[in-house]
Amino acid sequence: MGNVAQAGSHSAAGQMTGYLYQCELALLELARRSWEDASCAVRMEVLDDIEFLDPDSYTPLELIQSKHREAAGPLSEAGKDLWRSVASWIDALEAIAASSSAAMPLLRLVSTQVAPADTFLSMLRSGADRDTRAALARMEKIAGDENGADGTAKDRELFMALTPSQRHQLVDAITVDDGAPVMSDLNPSLAKELGITPSDHAQAALDDIKGWWYGMAVGLLDRKNPQRKRPAVSAQELMCRRDEVLDRYAGKNLPITETLRNLTQAEIAGYEDQLVVNQMRWISLPDPEIAMHLREYHYARAQRSEWLRTFKITPERLGEYEQELHDEWEHVFRRRTRRFHGDMPAPERESLGQAVLDDTMDRAADRPARPGSITAPWIGRGTMHSLADQADTAVPDRAVGWHPDYKDLCKPREETQDQ
Structure with missing residues (x-):
């Protein structure tokens, strides 16, 4: 039994939590948009972790990098989370440019960690204090540092290989959304955005919608089975499911959690x-x-x-x-x-x-x-x-x-x- 605890050093729990977080973050983001734009659509793991698409052309309007860290701490200017996101966006933008003339999408880094006040990361938050010019200058300085971390060297080189105009355009599109709730704290945010009010059936209703969503996610991530693969999921589909579930759990109605299927x-x-x-x-x-x-x-x-x-x-x-x-x-x-x-x-x-x-x-x-x-x-x-x-x-x-x-x-x- 003494060796059981040591097995945690080889655990993939953190990585698995990151994948689940990405999936539930996509649901949260889709729910937020559903109140204003039922036509918006989301997909995952094509050009980025999460992508919101133009419903007509299916070109990306927003690319999201999802970074989940259970441990509290600052989001680093020189860390892998930022620079690997930058490299991913550069690759995605090249693919977009090669296939269409679509406008530059919004690039969002969603992290559970917090950007310190004196970093370029804090300058890239949305709001009145946003300063992309100062952030770009700071990023170029860090990217060009030959003594920077080896783990990000190739990603920083990719950034510096862009023309000054391209770097400016890239940084201008980046938004840092730090201090996001960790996986264990997502449920209250999901319930709020889905319009699930506190009640005896609130958790059951949320579980019902999340179960449906994970089924949709399998279709989004399936690259081999044409019958299961889905190009995207629209906010309208989510709203329809949400209404079905909330109606089922409304008032005095007993919740129906079983689905009739033909017996074998x-x-x-x-x-x-x-x-x-x-x-x-x-x-x-x-x-x-x-x-x-x-x-x-x-x-x-x-x-x-x-x-x-x-x-x-x-x-x-x-x-x-x-x-x-x-x-x-x-x-x-x-x-x-x-x-x-x-x-x-x-x-x-x-x-x-x-x-x-x-x-x-x-x-x-x-x-x-x-x-x-x-x-x-x-x-x-x-x-x-x-x-x-x-x-x-x-x-x-x-x-x-x-x-x-x-x-x-x-x-x-x-x-x-x-x-």
């Missing part, structure tokens, strides 16, 4: 011997319909468990909800089986059972899990199937079935033989 054949097979499937087979439901109902049963169970785990609903209220669903089923079942008689042919019994199922599902879809709220229709339908799956063990006022003889069919085989 292996997942369907796992339910084959359960009563929920037998109930549907007794009324000769075709396999595609059974698979459809199992999907809702599967995800409704997961969603109810998540609500209970995160204290979004009490077990008592969930029990009341199940009782309400049972009452809806009972109205359907008694009405549909009113004229049922013992010598009814098997096909007619099965047809009657299908009608009970269909009507019950329609009524369950409209029943909210919490009074005054809106619940996704599949929650009610899936929960009804949970009651059907327990019809052989449930207390009488919770048993649910589709076939008019479901009570006898649910009895254990040995009990049926004894009778």
